[in-house]
Amino acid sequence: MKKAVPADRVGGCAPVIRSPDCVVISFLTSNDWVPAARRAGNPLAEYLESMETLDAIRSRRDVRTYTAEPIARERLEQILEAGRRSPSSRNWQPWDFVIVTDRDELRELAKVWQGAGHIARSAATIVLVTSVPPDEDTRATAQYDLGQATMNMMLAATDLGIGSGHSAVADQKLARRILGLPDDKLCAYMIALGYPADRPLTPLRHPNRRDFDAVVHWGKW
Numbered sequence: 001m002k003k004a005v006p007a008d009r010v011g012g013c014a015p016v017i018r019s020p021d022c023v024v025i026s027f028l029t030s031n032d033w034v035p036a037a038r039r040a041g042n043p044l045a046e047y048l049e050s051m052e053t054l055d056a057i058r059s060r061r062d063v064r065t066y067t068a069e070p071i072a073r074e075r076l077e078q079i080l081e082a083g084r085r086s087p088s089s090r091n092w093q094p095w096d097f098v099i100v101t102d103r104d105e106l107r108e109l110a111k112v113w114q115g116a117g118h119i120a121r122s123a124a125t126i127v128l129v130t131s132v133p134p135d136e137d138t139r140a141t142a143q144y145d146l147g148q149a150t151m152n153m154m155l156a157a158t159d160l161g162i163g164s165g166h167s168a169v170a171d172q173k174l175a176r177r178i179l180g181l182p183d184d185k186l187c188a189y190m191i192a193l194g195y196p197a198d199r200p201l202t203p204l205r206h207p208n209r210r211d212f213d214a215v216v217h218w219g220k221w
């Protein structure tokens with residue numbers, strides 16, 4: 001998520017882009033210089049380290065309607081890089097990412113599951129591909145790790161102001177044919193991406209979730 005910061009709070013940090021009355025900061029490119037900024041006493045160091053991720057978490061929601069604006073290749077690469085960096089069991093990285101931007105191909109992909117209609121309208125869709133698991137334990141571990149990669153990419157997208165929406169996959173045969181996947185690979189999930197057509201991604205005040213106290217148990221059940 002980009003943040004507008006008054007220009008007078010910023011002192012010559014490289015990845016900061018200036019506009020007439022504010023400075024826009026990309027969190028994803030800021031990591032290298034945050035320690036140097038901290039040493040120099042720049043207040044932005046603390047700001048960047050502590051705020052952006054929580055804002056992205058509060059702002060992410062499943063977005064299923066998108067503007068016609070395409071997503072720049074550089075932005076797509078930032079999102080995919082967030083997926084590549086995800087943790088996984090024994091670092092086995094059970095994923096490949098197929099990125100689809102062709103409209104006809106997106107329309108075809110939308111047919112692999114009844115809840116995949118938003119894929120057809122997306123500016124781009126990331127398909128998470130994994131190997132056909134040999135047993136139930138491997139399947140469960142892969143599911144967990146694919147979930148982590150999904151969330152990393154969705155949060156990175158949110159950080160960039162890009163909406164994202166999950167989709168499951170039911171028709172593996174069709175998915176394999178569309179994407180040209182070999183038989184030992186399967187299409188685990190899809191993430192539709194696009195700039196939100198409804199409203200911008202800002203922190204949700206009242207998320208549709210169970211109450212904090214009903215979910216959280218301190219020390220014991």
Ligand SMILES: Cc1cc2nc3c(=O)[nH]c(=O)nc-3n(C[C@H](O)[C@H](O)[C@H](O)COP(=O)(O)O)c2cc1C
Nearest residue numbers: 060061062063064113115116118165166167168169
């Ligand atoms: C594993 C998984 C599969 C999902 N599959 C679909 C799907 O096929 N189609 C869809 O529209 N949404 C899908 N969703 C999105 C959920 O419905 C959504 O995350 C949930 O309702 C909470 O809404 P929110 O993400 O806007 O907070 C899926 C989410 C997860 C985690």
